[in-house]
Amino acid sequence: xxxxxxxxxxxxxxxxxxxxxxxxxxxxxxxxxxxxxxxxxxxxxxxxxxxxxxxxxxxxxxxxxxxxxxxxxxxxxxxxxxxxxxxxxxxxxxxxxxxxxxxxxxxxxxxxxxxxxxxxxxxxxxxxxxxxxxxxxxxxxxxxxxxxxxxxxxxxxxxxxxxxxxxxxxxxxxxxxxxxxxxxxxxxxxxxxxxxxxxxxxxxxxxxxxxxxxxxxxxxxxxxxxxxxxxxxxxxxxxxxxxxxxxxxxxxxxxxxxxxxxxxxxxxxxxxxxxxxxxxxx
Amino acid sequence: xxxxxxxxxxxxxxxxxxxxxxxxxxxxxxxxxxxxxxxxxxxxxxxxxxxxxxxxxxxxxxxxxxxxxxxxxxxxxxxxxxxxxxxxxxxxxxxxxxxxxxxxxxxxxxxxxxxxxxxxxxxxxxxxxxxxxxxxxxxxxxxxxxxxxxxxxxxxxxxxxxxxxxxxxxxxxxxxxxxxxxxxxxxxxxxxxxxxxxxxxxx
Ligand code: SF4
Ligand code: SF4
Numbered sequence: 330x331x332x333x334x335x336x337x338x339x340x341x342x343x344x345x346x347x348x349x350x351x352x353x354x355x356x357x358x359x360x361x362x363x364x365x366x367x368x369x370x371x372x373x374x375x376x377x378x379x380x381x382x383x384x385x386x387x388x389x390x391x392x393x394x395x396x397x398x399x400x401x402x403x404x405x406x407x408x409x410x411x412x413x414x415x416x417x418x419x420x421x422x423x424x425x426x427x428x429x430x431x432x433x434x435x436x437x438x439x440x441x442x443x444x445x446x447x448x449x450x451x452x453x454x455x456x457x458x459x460x461x462x463x464x465x466x467x468x469x470x471x472x473x474x475x476x477x478x479x480x481x482x483x484x485x486x487x488x489x490x491x492x493x494x495x496x497x498x499x500x501x502x503x504x505x506x507x508x509x510x511x512x513x514x515x516x517x518x519x520x521x522x523x524x525x526x527x528x529x530x531x532x533x534x535x536x537x538x539x540x541x542x543x544x545x546x547x548x549x550x551x552x553x554x555x556x557x558x559x560x561x562x563x564x565x566x567x568x569x570x571x572x573x574x575x576x577x578x579x580x581x582x583x584x585x586x587x588x589x590x591x592x593x594x595x596x597x598x599x600x601x602x603x604x605x606x607x608x609x610x611x
Numbered sequence: 612x613x614x615x616x617x618x619x620x621x622x623x624x625x626x627x628x629x630x631x632x633x634x635x636x637x638x639x640x641x642x643x644x645x646x647x648x649x650x651x652x653x654x655x656x657x658x659x660x661x662x663x664x665x666x667x668x669x670x671x672x673x674x675x676x677x678x679x680x681x682x683x684x685x686x687x688x689x690x691x692x693x694x695x696x697x698x699x700x701x702x703x704x705x706x707x708x709x710x711x712x713x714x715x716x717x718x719x720x721x722x723x724x725x726x727x728x729x730x731x732x733x734x735x736x737x738x739x740x741x742x743x744x745x746x747x748x749x750x751x752x753x754x755x756x757x758x759x760x761x762x763x764x765x766x767x768x769x770x771x772x773x774x775x776x777x778x779x780x781x782x783x784x785x786x787x788x789x790x791x792x793x794x795x796x797x798x799x800x801x802x803x804x805x806x807x808x809x810x811x812x813x814x
Contacts, residue, residue, distance in 0.1 A: 344686075345667075346668060346684050349684075350680065350681070350684075353680040357680060370678070370679075370680060370805065370806075371680065371682070371683055371690075371804070371805065371806040372683065372806070374680075374683070379685075380686065382733060382734060382735065384734065385703075385734045386702060386734040386735075386736075386737050386738060387737070389734045389735055391735060
């Protein structure tokens with residue numbers, strides 16, 4: 330049985346908000362009986378894009394994260410729902426029934442992904458149902474995917490085995506606690522949301538003038554193990570990304586031709602710029 | 612190429628004929644300090660550089676502040692006490708030095724006027740630079756028009772009206788010296804929105 334999945338790539342998202350706006354456009358002032366009631370004009374959207382900034386000037390990384398109902402195969406919202414108000418469809422989509430769910434505010438707190446929104450006016454819990462009314466009418470992708478200009482969002486209707494293969498091949502991850510609830514929204518390059526980086530800039534001298542040190546060999550060490558290595562770029566910049574936050578002591582070892590080697594010790598809490606590191610001539 | 616020589620001209624023939632002695636735009640291009648430069652005496656009172664590029668989420672004034680859902684984009688406007696304020700971005704260092712907190716209200720001003728904005732702290736603005744989009748759709752002075760702070764977010768009120776040079780047409784408003792301070796005043800109810808005053812902004 331083929332089922333729906335969504336893949337979001339943090340490297341491709343520019344934060345344009347088209348996906349979030351498309352969902353508001355679809356549901357604000359429109360109802361789809363059996364699928365969804367209207368969405369409030371203002372306030373939190375059922376699909377959201379939030380900026381996530383790491384580091385500090387001048388070593389800054391800005392990424393965006395896509396948030397919506399994760400269409401859990403093991404859905405906590407379903408467990409607290411009464412009268413069968415939440416359904417898991419055979420195509421993987423989780424639907425909150427707009428008639429049966431009336432008054433069931435418990436659904437809001439039951440969702441670990443903060444994806445259920447309380448519609449005060451209708452007294453109704455609501456989440457993004459993958460635009461099921463459009464898919465049932467023959468659309469090949471829901472509106473956020475259709476409106477994404479960069480291809481950061483993909484909708485895949487595939488067998489679960491095939492999705493597992495794609496997930497491992499593209500190293501897709503789930504939002505916490507997605508493994509436990511077997512979510513159907515997958516994230517590519519999630520390290521830009523979950524991890525931290527260490528960066529620095531190497532400065533030396535060239536013909537009596539201050540100069541960027543390019544092509545230096547830089548290694549990131551934890552004790553005696555190298556956890557990363559690379560070369561400084563034309564600006565003397567280097568960066569090690571994908572490190573766990575609050576992960577303790579590291580050492581950066583720098584070896585550059587024509588300069589004396591240098592080690593910098595650091596205690597990693599959050600994304601960190603080591604500043605300008607001055608190298609002495611050999 | 613439509614130059615007299617048919618080539619790229621570093622020494623511009625037509626400018627030599629039109630205005631050979633124009634200090635503001637000499638026939639051979641050279642850097643000249645603007646009146647909005649940090650090197651001027653005004654920078655002592657107005658120490659921040661403000662840049663106002665085109666808005667990202669509205670098309671100039673179109674779709675902004677019409678009580679539509681674009682208002683709810685947190686990088687476009689921020690809902691504070693029932694009013695959607697235009698966003699100004701500032702580096703956390705500059706904010707801290709001025710006692711300004713994330714998502715609070717600030718008054719950004721020059722001698723030309725002042726605008727009330729919601730502030731967002733970001734390292735994407737380098738220290739000394741603040742960033743807010745040009746051409747919001749509202750000018751809503753708190754008191755006498757032209758003489759009181761604007762609640763709408765019209766940053767164009769602050770930018771210089773002078774062109775880049777007198778003998779030609781080129782807007783000179785891409786950067787401007789400003790100062791920013793925390794704003795603790797109160798604003799009247801917002802007639803433009805149906806959003807509930809107590810509604811929290813999602814993060
Ligand atoms: S993400 Fe939340 S609303 Fe969606 S299926 Fe899972 S628990 Fe239910
Ligand atoms: S439409 Fe695509 S690029 Fe734009 S915010 Fe959404 S996911 Fe990102």
